[in-house]
Amino acid sequence: AQKVTQAQTEISVVEKEDVTLDCVYETRDTTYYLFWYKQPPSGELVFLIRRNSFDEQNEISGRYSWNFQKSTSSFNFTITASQVVDSAVYFCALSEYGNKLVFGAGTILRVKS
Amino acid sequence: KAGVTQTPRYLIKTRGQQVTLSCSPISGHRSVSWYQQTPGQGLQFLFEYFSETQRNKGNFPGRFSGRQFSNSRSEMNVSTLELGDSALYLCASSPDDSTVNEKLFFGSGTQLSVL
Numbered sequence: 001a002q003k004v005t006q007a008q009t010e011i012s013v014v015e016k017e018d019v020t021l022d023c024v025y026e027t028r029d030t031t032y033y034l035f036w037y038k039q040p041p042s043g044e045l046v047f048l049i050r051r052n053s054f055d056e057q058n059e060i061s062g063r064y065s066w067n068f069q070k071s072t073s074s075f076n077f078t079i080t081a082s083q084v085v086d087s088a089v090y091f092c093a094l095s096e097y098g099n100k101l102v103f104g105a106g107t108i109l110r111v112k113s
Numbered sequence: 114k115a116g117v118t119q120t121p122r123y124l125i126k127t128r129g130q131q132v133t134l135s136c137s138p139i140s141g142h143r144s145v146s147w148y149q150q151t152p153g154q155g156l157q158f159l160f161e162y163f164s165e166t167q168r169n170k171g172n173f174p175g176r177f178s179g180r181q182f183s184n185s186r187s188e189m190n191v192s193t194l195e196l197g198d199s200a201l202y203l204c205a206s207s208p209d210d211s212t213v214n215e216k217l218f219f220g221s222g223t224q225l226s227v228l
């Protein structure tokens with residue numbers, strides 16, 4: 001069965017600090033996709049990144065970076081120099097087929113000025 | 114392009130009633146998925162429709178149903194409402210015409226309260 005664990009329930013940082021959100025997943029399939037979504041107070045989930053199980057290349061996009069390690073089944077997300085606007089709930093998700101996503105419980109990120 | 118539109122934004126119903134939620138996907142998107150979000154269970158997949166056919170279904174009772182129209186607009190229906198059905202219902206669309214796991218574009222959701 002698929003499972004996504006985000007052990008960090010809530011993280012508080014001061015603006016300009018770096019913060020890493022952890023995600024550990026379980027799946028028996030060899031082909032799968034991993035996602036990070038952000039949910040601001042307005043409610044809609046905003047797509048951040050997608051990775052397939054064959055692409056372990058880590059990526060940096062502006063202040064965001066991702067670390068995908070199949071050996072440890074982890075897909076962590078880092079925000080460099082955090083800003084107040086980064087405050088949101090961040091969800092890690094796993095998909096094996098179609099658009100059926102299994103989400104983690106989410107991590108609340110609070111960035112204080 | 115307009116985003117995913119969900120109506121209504123808020124809804125209050127009583128136990129035993131039924132409710133219909135509406136979702137208009139981004140123009141050109143053919144896949145529509147529905148998710149339920151509650152504080153206790155988190156985000157859970159309800160079902161996905163593609164070209165008016167249910168392509169995938171989550172683990173919810175038969176009281177939860179949906180459909181998709183020829184213009185890709187989708188509705189979901191919950192019959193015989195229970196208190197536990199109180200949740201934020203999110204609709205998501207994607208342009209895909211295959212089983213490739215595309216990124217999803219979410220609406221702001223319908224907040225359903227069952228009293």
